[in-house]
Amino acid sequence: MTKVREKYIQADSGVELFVQEAGSGEPIVFIPGFTFTTEVFQKQLEHFSKTNRVIVMDPRSHGRSTVVLHGNDYVTHGTDLHAVLEELDVKNAVLVGWSFGCLTAWEYVKQNGYDRVKSMVFVDMPPKSLSTSAADWVEGSLDDISGIYNVYLRDSKGQRDFITSYITSVMIQRELSDEELTWIVEQSLKTPYYIAGSLFASGMFSDYREEAKKASKAVPTLNIVAEHWSETAVNYTNQLTPKTKVEVLGGHMMFWEHSDKFNEIVERFIK
Structure with missing residues (x-):
């Protein structure tokens, strides 16, 4: 069993962030995406803590x-x-951001630079979520994104319906058992719908293209993108940040579904 150390860190007045830590050595920090928690990275914590100091966190209003x-x-x-x-x-x-967690990583280096950062891994997230150009790698069409915000993220049932559909159609490629699906949905629902709406809007209106360019020049960077949009994502990344290494794997939550392969890709990159 992996020995996990848990603590709460005060980030702001009245705001404590839940953090898990295991192992020792050079640190790897995993940042979950929109409404998700430390729990989704347990396979990475178990694997990388054998050789590294692994840190996973619940962002504010997520998880614990x-x-x-x-x-x-x-x-x-x-x-x-x-x-x-x-x-x-x-x-x-090594900062590893997943989905909107990539925005957190880009924002961190925008504010603080690279003194604490050796390298960066971005898991399946374009640096700019929305665009009117059909050639750009984006989160979706403007109409689709507007529909999610205005229809689904208005109450608890809508949030549950949205995340359930997203898990089964985008995040996971195989058919999930009822228990697996319930567990993944419940991780997301620890963030209330009225906060999920704010996070969704913030993420969709973010633009970190300049930070992506700077990061790719400042430190080694890796993008791991899902198969369903890989052609667009790879072409876009190669044009915007040609120094960034790109790998293609699974669906949006490939680190959970294909954990062995994902861990192997990250391990090879950081070594």
Whole structure:
């Protein structure tokens, strides 16, 4: 059994962030995506803690961190990440952001630079979520994104319906058991719908193209993209950040469904 150390770190007045830590050595920091929690990275914590110091966190209003009405945006999440790295005295870290967690990582280096960062891994997230150009790698069409915000993220049932559909159609490629699906949905629903709406809007209106360019020049960077949009994502990444290494694997939650292959890709990159 992996020995996991747990603690709460104060990031703001009245805001504590839940953090799990295991292993020792050079640190790897995993940042979950929109409404998800430390729990989704347990296979990475178990694997990488054999050779590295692994840190996973619940962003504010996620999982076991404090649920608050303020700061539910990715600028604040970048500031919160700084508080965690500073409190834990993390240096020479590999930052691994998944989905909107990539926005947190880009925002962190935008605010703080690369003194604590050795390399960066971005898991299945374009640096700009929306665009009117058909050639760009984006989260979806403007009409689809508007529909999610205005129809689904208005109450608890809508949030549950949206995340359930997203899990089964985009995140996971295989058929899930009822128990698996319930567990993944429940991780997301720990963030209330009225906060999920704020996070969704913040993420969709973010633009970190300049930070992506700077990161690719400052430190080694890796993008791991899902198969369903890989052609567009690879072409876009090669044009925007040609120094960034790109790998293609599974669906949006490939690190959970294809954990062995994912861990192998990240391990090869950081070595």
